[in-house]
Amino acid sequence: xxxxxxxxxxxxxxxxxxxxxxxxxxxxxxxxxxxxxxxxxxxxxxxxxxxxxxxxxxxxxxxxxxxxxxxxxxxxxxxxxxxxxxxxxxxxxxxxxxxxxxxxxxxxxxxxxxxxxxxxxxxxxxxxxxxxxxxxxxxxxxxxxxxxxxxxxxxxxxxxxxxxxxxxxxxxxxxxxxxxxxxxxxxxxxxxxxxxxxxxxxxxxxxxxxxxxxxxxxxxxxxxxxxxxxxxxxxxxxxxxxxxxxxxxxxxxxxxxxxxxxxxxxxxxxxxxxxxxxxxxxxxxxxxxxxxxxxxxxxxxxxxxxxxxxxxxxxxxxxxxxxxxxxxxxxxxxxxxxxxxxxxxxxxxxxxxxxxxxxxxxxxxxxxxxxxxxxxxxxxxxxxxxxxxxxxxxxxxxxxxxxxxxxxxxxxxxxxxxxxxxxxxxxxxxxxxxxxxxxxxxxxxxxxxxxxxxxxxxxxxxxxxxxxxxxxxxxxxxxxxxxxxxxxxxxxxxxxxxxxxxxxxxxxxxxxxxxxxxxxxxxxxxxxxxxxxxxxx
Numbered sequence: 001x002x003x004x005x006x007x008x009x010x011x012x013x014x015x016x017x018x019x020x021x022x023x024x025x026x027x028x029x030x031x032x033x034x035x036x037x038x039x040x041x042x043x044x045x046x047x048x049x050x051x052x053x054x055x056x057x058x059x060x061x062x063x064x065x066x067x068x069x070x071x072x073x074x075x076x077x078x079x080x081x082x083x084x085x086x087x088x089x090x091x092x093x094x095x096x097x098x099x100x101x102x103x104x105x106x107x108x109x110x111x112x113x114x115x116x117x118x119x120x121x122x123x124x125x126x127x128x129x130x131x132x133x134x135x136x137x138x139x140x141x142x143x144x145x146x147x148x149x150x151x152x153x154x155x156x157x158x159x160x161x162x163x164x165x166x167x168x169x170x171x172x173x174x175x176x177x178x179x180x181x182x183x184x185x186x187x188x189x190x191x192x193x194x195x196x197x198x199x200x201x202x203x204x205x206x207x208x209x210x211x212x213x214x215x216x217x218x219x220x221x222x223x224x225x226x227x228x229x230x231x232x233x234x235x236x237x238x239x240x241x242x243x244x245x246x247x248x249x250x251x252x253x254x255x256x257x258x259x260x261x262x263x264x265x266x267x268x269x270x271x272x273x274x275x276x277x278x279x280x281x282x283x284x285x286x287x288x289x290x291x292x293x294x295x296x297x298x299x300x301x302x303x304x305x306x307x308x309x310x311x312x313x314x315x316x317x318x319x320x321x322x323x324x325x326x327x328x329x330x331x332x333x334x335x336x337x338x339x340x341x342x343x344x345x346x347x348x349x350x351x352x353x354x355x356x357x358x359x360x361x362x363x364x365x366x367x368x369x370x371x372x373x374x375x376x377x378x379x380x381x382x383x384x385x386x387x388x389x390x391x392x393x394x395x396x397x398x399x400x401x402x403x404x405x406x407x408x409x410x411x412x413x414x415x416x417x418x419x420x421x422x423x424x425x426x427x428x429x430x431x432x433x434x435x436x437x438x439x440x441x442x443x444x445x446x447x448x449x450x451x452x453x454x455x456x457x458x459x460x461x462x463x464x465x466x467x468x469x470x471x472x473x474x475x476x477x478x479x480x481x482x483x484x485x486x487x488x489x490x491x492x493x494x495x496x497x498x499x500x501x502x503x504x505x506x507x508x509x510x511x512x513x514x515x516x517x518x519x520x521x522x523x524x525x526x527x528x529x530x531x532x533x534x535x536x537x
Contacts, residue, residue: 041261048413051187056169068173068193072165073229080165114143119180128170129449227524284527287439306369308500314401316356323389349497390434440525
């Protein structure tokens with residue numbers, strides 16, 4: 001039985017939901033009457049930016065997986081598998097030919113073509129760090145016919161399939177050519193994909209909800225679902241992402257059955273939820289997250305490496321993790337830029353960060369840096385559980401070292417928008433923000449955009465310029481042995497900490513919770529996804 005009460009849910013969520021009640025539309029009640037199935041989920045963030053090629057924010061990535069599909073995907077054995085296309089590679093390793101499978105249609109009913117996919121890959125290749133590196137090695141990328149994509153390399157490059165099949169931000173989602181050719185710096189004007197769900201534009205209310213309906217024209221692959229690969233079989237008719245900024249409200253709604261799924265469970269509420277026999281608690285992303293701080297290299301005072309070093313010395317991971325998580329089961333101090341537990345793990349350059357013994361060095365370095373007392377503007381989102389603690393803790397650590405700090409309370413979607421600004425602080429600019437990457441997005445020098453040095457020419461927010469790192473990333477891409485890759489990755493980590501390209505603040509695991517009426521919830525490095533999930537009465 002479909003048992004959610006729209007009015008009850010609106011009451012739980014508070015006054016911000018009143019617009020829905022006033023609209024008079026009761027789509028979930030009508031759905032219930034028809035006997036169809038709906039999942040209601042509280043995600044980790046409100047959805048506002050809906051162009052998955054415009055931001056690395058995970059809520060936008062998650063939206064992308066609902067609406068769009070990919071040429072290839074990665075399964076639970078870390079193996080790249082066909083998704084929209086199969087492929088073959090020439091003997092000289094210079095030509096990759098991709099052939100689209102039959103039955104692919106955009107949500108507007110038009111067929112998916114190779115020209116659409118070429119345009120999509122080129123857009124992704126401009127915006128994504130791993131895509132940029134692939135394009136550096138690419139001689140040409142063209143549509144040979146309506147179903148055939150041909151990528152020719154300048155020299156052999158071992159990460160072609162891993163790049164196009166990468167599971168997380170920025171995911172190379174396919175979209176119609178007219179959308180993929182949207183001018184740089186602009187968001188696409190429509191949400192037309194070929195994926196398993198359709199975006200219901202008429203019901204999208206930022207700050208309230210996002211709605212997706214099953215794409216009845218979607219033809220899943222025959223293979224079992226595995227991570228983001230395999231058959232994307234949709235077993236429900238509708239998915240609603242409900243915005244509930246207050247964690248206690250969301251937990252109450254999960255326990256009462258008024259929502260089905262909650263992506264981020266508050267650590268301090270786990271004991272209560274663990275005692276509820278109707279709730280399943282699990283860590284869907286077993287690789288966890290790396291949390292991090294990023295400075296703006298374009299504006300004072302962090303345009304000065306001496307000031308950046310002073311700030312770096314003042315920061316320690318344990319204080320951040322204790323405030324963020326506070327549970328040893330779910331947190332790990334880790335100085336490895338490319339994640340602890342991987343072949344590239346090393347602590348080189350991270351001593352003060354992981355031991356927390358750099359404050360006196362920080363004070364001395366700041367006094368010698370020429371810092372003039374310019375306030376450090378730190379954006380502090382209060383609406384995302386996993387991003388509340390970092391700005392507050394680091395702001396205090398910087399103050400103890402002698403910095404002046406302007407901690408500006410905001411919400412995460414404002415951060416996502418504002419961090420793209422290169423304007424001075426007085427015109428809406430910023431000096432520092434914090435975010436989290438899933439392990440898959442930082443596990444090597446090519447995929448990890450935070451460690452890149454492209455500056456304003458395609459670099460990630462903060463726009464660090466470092467030619468040495470870019471050369472080393474090219475060397476890593478050409479490396480032929482694990483030993484050579486480890487040596488190069490260690491050099492990159494050393495340069496990262498010396499120049500303070502970005503500051504890893506430790507690793508953590510994040511439990512999700514859902515009603516046991518849901519089955520088939522998938523794990524993986526880019527969760528949650530909503531295909532393969534069924535819902536019982």
